[in-house]
Amino acid sequence: EPEVTQTPSHQVTQMGQEVILRCVPISNHLYFYWYRQILGQKVEFLVSFYNNEISEKSEIFDDQFSVERPDGSNFTLKIRSTKLEDSAMYFCASSGWTSGDEQFFGPGTRLTVL
Amino acid sequence: AQSVTQLGSHVSVSEGALVLLRCNYSSSVPPYLFWYVQYPNQGLQLLLKYTTGATLVKGINGFEAEFKKSETSFHLTKPSAHMSDAAEYFCAVRGDTGGFKTIFGAGTRLFVKA
Numbered sequence: 001e002p003e004v005t006q007t008p009s010h011q012v013t014q015m016g017q018e019v020i021l022r023c024v025p026i027s028n029h030l031y032f033y034w035y036r037q038i039l040g041q042k043v044e045f046l047v048s049f050y051n052n053e054i055s056e057k058s059e060i061f062d063d064q065f066s067v068e069r070p071d072g073s074n075f076t077l078k079i080r081s082t083k084l085e086d087s088a089m090y091f092c093a094s095s096g097w098t099s100g101d102e103q104f105f106g107p108g109t110r111l112t113v114l
Numbered sequence: 115a116q117s118v119t120q121l122g123s124h125v126s127v128s129e130g131a132l133v134l135l136r137c138n139y140s141s142s143v144p145p146y147l148f149w150y151v152q153y154p155n156q157g158l159q160l161l162l163k164y165t166t167g168a169t170l171v172k173g174i175n176g177f178e179a180e181f182k183k184s185e186t187s188f189h190l191t192k193p194s195a196h197m198s199d200a201a202e203y204f205c206a207v208r209g210d211t212g213g214f215k216t217i218f219g220a221g222t223r224l225f226v227k228a
Contacts, residue, residue, distance in 0.1 A: 100165035
């Protein structure tokens with residue numbers, strides 16, 4: 001069964017450092033997403049990506065964040081200068097092209113900023 | 115703006131008892147509604163979804179949910195709880211903007227007692 005994969009599973013970084021979180025969406029999907037979940041809190045939408053551009057982003061997704069689909073398979077989230085409050089679980093998801101399509105979530109990357 | 119409210123951050127039931135997890139939504143358009151389950155240290159797995167058609171939706175692991183437009187509710191039920199059902203459950207609504215974001219409730223942690 002196709003699945004979304006994410007690497008690494010856990011990333012520890014120092015405050016102010018750049019991190020890149022990687023995701024491989026399901027191959028025939030067209031929409032890609034990043035969500036985050038701060039420990040003990042709800043899952044929050046960050047950004048959606050379609051046709052090589054951002055289709056929607058939340059207020060959390062400020063200039064420190066960027067997304068890219070560098071090749072035909074990977075989808076990345078870059079945080080330019082990490083802050084302590086960026087510590088969270090980051091989930092990648094992908095879906096087909098209609099709003100009713102299921103979003104398939106990856107297992108997440110736990111980011112710890114020290 | 116769309117939102118989801120889950121009543122009860124923690125629900126505890128005995129094994130074999132009825133599971134009822136409550137969810138109310140707010141949406142200005144006909145909603146697409148979802149229930150996800152998250153086991154410890156894992157990603158999000160879709161239990162079931164409502165898009166159109168039959169208002170009683172059956173999902174995996176014996177769960178079902180009923181869409182009630184008049185009550186703006188989408189409660190999740192299971193007739194008989196099993197120990198393996200212990201997890202965090204998230205109700206969600208699909209955003210009505212072009213980016214297809216998913217808006218999650220705060221989650222309900224289900225405890226199952228032997």
